[in-house]
Amino acid sequence: DYIFYTDWMWTSFVVFSVSQSTMLAVGAVYYMLFTGVPGTATYYATIMTIYTWVAKGAWFALGYPYDFIVVPVWIPSAMLLDLTYWATRRNKHAAIIIGGTLVGLSLPLFNMVNLLLIRDPLEVAFKYPRPTLPAYMTPIEPQVGKFYN
Numbered sequence: 001d002y003i004f005y006t007d008w009m010w011t012s013f014v015v016f017s018v019s020q021s022t023m024l025a026v027g028a029v030y031y032m033l034f035t036g037v038p039g040t041a042t043y044y045a046t047i048m049t050i051y052t053w054v055a056k057g058a059w060f061a062l063g064y065p066y067d068f069i070v071v072p073v074w075i076p077s078a079m080l081l082d083l084t085y086w087a088t089r090r091n092k093h094a095a096i097i098i099g100g101t102l103v104g105l106s107l108p109l110f111n112m113v114n115l116l117l118i119r120d121p122l123e124v125a126f127k128y129p130r131p132t133l134p135a136y137m138t139p140i141e142p143q144v145g146k147f148y149n
Contacts, residue, residue, distance in 0.1 A: 013115065017108035020072055024048075024107065025100040028081055032095070038086045041099075045078035065127065067118045073110035077103045 028041035049071060056069040084099035 013108075013111070016072070017111060020074065020111075021077070021100075021104045021107045024074055024078060025081065025096075025103045028078060029085075029096050029099060032085050033092055038089075039082050041078035041081040041085070042075060045074035048072075048074050065119075065124050067124060070111075070114060070118055072107075073114050074107070076110055077107040080106055 024041065024045060028044045031044065032038065032040045052069065052071045056066075056071060059069050060066055080102045081099040084102055085095045088094040088098060
């Protein structure tokens with residue numbers, strides 16, 4: 001059970017950091033460049049945060065531990081992106097390169113701090129053991145070679 005909660009921890013942190021940074025930077029920059037409205041990244045990040053709170057509540061309602069879903073910290077990175085866009089209004093390529101770099105560097109940092117604040121996975125694993133299959137779904141071992149012993 002401990003492995004169930006920790007096996008993919010580092011891999012998922014890296015994968016989620018890359019995907020969430022990309023999602024925030026590409027989505028917000030795309031929207032800002034075509035609407036010209038600064039402050040859009042923060043708005044976008046706030047919507048994603050609220051959406052994750054809803055998902056966290058849904059999983060908690062299904063009986064999973066409260067720490068099973070960790071809400072990513074998008075908003076500070078989005079604010080950095082908005083400040084970059086505001087500072088480089090005349091050069092859209094600079095907004096993309098500098099803002100994207102800031103998001104890519106800051107979002108994993110904020111999320112690492114966030115992950116340090118959650119409960120120990122070993123404690124969670126003992127308190128919430130992995131659910132087992134009901135008896136009617138338990139696979140039956142094959143009886144091949146039983147009489148050739």
